[in-house]
Amino acid sequence: MNASRTFATALRVLRQLRHDPRTIALLLLVPVLLLVLLFYVFDADRRAFDGIGASLLGIFPLVTMFLVTSIATLRERTSGTLERLLAMPLGKGDLIAGYALAFGLLAAVQASVATGVAVWLLDLSIAGSPWLLLLVALLDALLGTALGLFVSAFAASEFQVVQFMPAMIFPQILLCGLFAPRDSMQPVLEAVSNVLPMSYAVDGMREVLRHPDATGDFAVDAVVVAGSAVLVLVLGAATLRRRTP
Amino acid sequence: MIILQVMNISPPAIRAAGLRVVRGGRTVLDGLTFQVPAGTVTGLLGPSGCGKSTLMRALVGTQSHVTGTLDVLGAPAGSPELRARVGYVTQSPSVYLDLTARQNLDYYAAVLGINRRDRAGQVERALTDVDLTSHADALAGNLSGGQLNRVSLAVALLGSPDLLVLDEPTVGLDPVLRRDLWDLFHRIAADRGATLLVSSHVMDEADRCQRLLLLRAGLLLADDTPDNLRAHTRTATIEDAFLHLVDAAREEEESRA
Numbered sequence: 001m002n003a004s005r006t007f008a009t010a011l012r013v014l015r016q017l018r019h020d021p022r023t024i025a026l027l028l029l030v031p032v033l034l035l036v037l038l039f040y041v042f043d044a045d046r047r048a049f050d051g052i053g054a055s056l057l058g059i060f061p062l063v064t065m066f067l068v069t070s071i072a073t074l075r076e077r078t079s080g081t082l083e084r085l086l087a088m089p090l091g092k093g094d095l096i097a098g099y100a101l102a103f104g105l106l107a108a109v110q111a112s113v114a115t116g117v118a119v120w121l122l123d124l125s126i127a128g129s130p131w132l133l134l135l136v137a138l139l140d141a142l143l144g145t146a147l148g149l150f151v152s153a154f155a156a157s158e159f160q161v162v163q164f165m166p167a168m169i170f171p172q173i174l175l176c177g178l179f180a181p182r183d184s185m186q187p188v189l190e191a192v193s194n195v196l197p198m199s200y201a202v203d204g205m206r207e208v209l210r211h212p213d214a215t216g217d218f219a220v221d222a223v224v225v226a227g228s229a230v231l232v233l234v235l236g237a238a239t240l241r242r243r244t245p
Numbered sequence: 246m247i248i249l250q251v252m253n254i255s256p257p258a259i260r261a262a263g264l265r266v267v268r269g270g271r272t273v274l275d276g277l278t279f280q281v282p283a284g285t286v287t288g289l290l291g292p293s294g295c296g297k298s299t300l301m302r303a304l305v306g307t308q309s310h311v312t313g314t315l316d317v318l319g320a321p322a323g324s325p326e327l328r329a330r331v332g333y334v335t336q337s338p339s340v341y342l343d344l345t346a347r348q349n350l351d352y353y354a355a356v357l358g359i360n361r362r363d364r365a366g367q368v369e370r371a372l373t374d375v376d377l378t379s380h381a382d383a384l385a386g387n388l389s390g391g392q393l394n395r396v397s398l399a400v401a402l403l404g405s406p407d408l409l410v411l412d413e414p415t416v417g418l419d420p421v422l423r424r425d426l427w428d429l430f431h432r433i434a435a436d437r438g439a440t441l442l443v444s445s446h447v448m449d450e451a452d453r454c455q456r457l458l459l460l461r462a463g464l465l466l467a468d469d470t471p472d473n474l475r476a477h478t479r480t481a482t483i484e485d486a487f488l489h490l491v492d493a494a495r496e497e498e499e500s501r502a
Contacts, residue, residue: 008355016343019384043374080339084400087305089328158249243323244308245268 009098061141069148107141128208146232153239172198195230258440263313288454332401342386451483
């Protein structure tokens with residue numbers, strides 16, 4: 001690992017994004033617009049909005065960062081730039097950390113805008129600190145980046161990589177407790193939901209929603225999400241091969 | 246004369262012995278043995294699909310399933326210490342289309358470990374070398390195919406590498422630009438003492454090289470200077486010499502079968 005190469009990579013990824021203002025606009029605005037939509041969907045039931053809104057603040061960053069990273073790294077793999085970089089003195093860790101840093105920064109902005117709008121404009125009433133919401137959102141974004149990087153190794157085209165989204169993300173959304181409490185699910189599904197990282201992301205958001213202080217459960221949730229992200233990043237690094245067939 | 250003497254003494258830039266590469270169960274390179282003298286411009290010629298790109302990938306250490314001996318600048322090909330000393334241009338331009346030419350070079354220069362103070366100068370020199378200063382701040386995605394190839398080539402020139410491995414760098418370029426690039430290759434070899442291995446499937450570029458490696462179907466047909474090659478085969482052009490060697494190889498195969 002080399003700090004200057006990591007920062008150079010992060011800067012490069014951000015420069016690439018800067019040439020694509022539409023993607024940035026979509027990334028920042030879509031979560032906010034969806035939250036506003038949800039606000040009016042639960043027009044008569046503000047308590048329901050609080051619960052689902054807080055969960056969504058954890059799900060958005062994961063989904064968008066998954067999509068952006070999986071396509072960005074797939075492009076890197078198919079355009080020959082990855083081969084070129086790996087023939088140069090760039091560590092795999094530098095590349096992955098660079099991506100995580102750049103998209104993490106973007107996720108921080110996205111999560112701040114979405115959390116700010118939810119808490120101040122849409123009166124999402126949470127017992128805990130908005131900073132804790134932001135922390136979970138950031139960890140989710142990191143997890144999304146890690147998953148995206150990992151699946152890009154198993155896709156040969158953009159068509160394939162977007163299919164990983166329903167394959168890897170939708171089951172987590174269905175099982176994370178958003179639609180039904182996890183302990184009311186069929187026991188096998190409950191067990192599965194216990195090993196899916198998004199369950200912990202949503203649980204963490206719920207903890208902030210209900211408790212004024214960071215609880216022990218919240219700490220466990222945050223550590224599980226962060227640990228999963230690091231684990232998947234390491235798996236992602238293993239899919240980067242200097243020598244290919 | 247002095248240059249020739251130095252060339253003879255200094256160890257070869259590339260040394261291959263019994264080099265074999267298998268891709269997807271198929272033997273793509275079959276027992277290649279050759280040397281590329283340091284400080285020369287060597288052409289790697291052969292028809293499409295003969296294994297040129299695979300050989301180049303093996304040299305820069307991105308090809309798996311390589312067996313036999315392959316030494317580059319005195320170290321096994323792909324060694325970490327070679328990564329900053331070997332410049333590599335892939336056949337299709339490997340640059341970021343959503344960055345400008347200068348931003349591309351700036352990033353690759355940082356990856357090569359060129360320190361911040363020298364970076365801008367190195368980038369400018371590489372852009373000048375490939376005659377792209379006027380398009381330096383245009384988005385790479387908006388450049389023509391030939392210009393994009395030159396951005397990719399400029400990346401390989403960063404950090405003054407000792408060996409340049411160029412996979413068909415002149416394909417699709419106009420005659421003036423092709424001549425300018427070949428002049429640049431010779432200048433790099435002469436002034437910086439670098440070794441260049443340049444592949445092409447266009448035989449009329451052969452005479453621009455000091456030495457030639459002729460490859461066909463994963464086998465080395467010849468390893469010689471252009472003049473010697475023509476003399477031995479009693480032909481007027483490298484294309485004829487190549488065809489002559491191909492026919493001879495075929496006859497030998499048939500007589501064996």
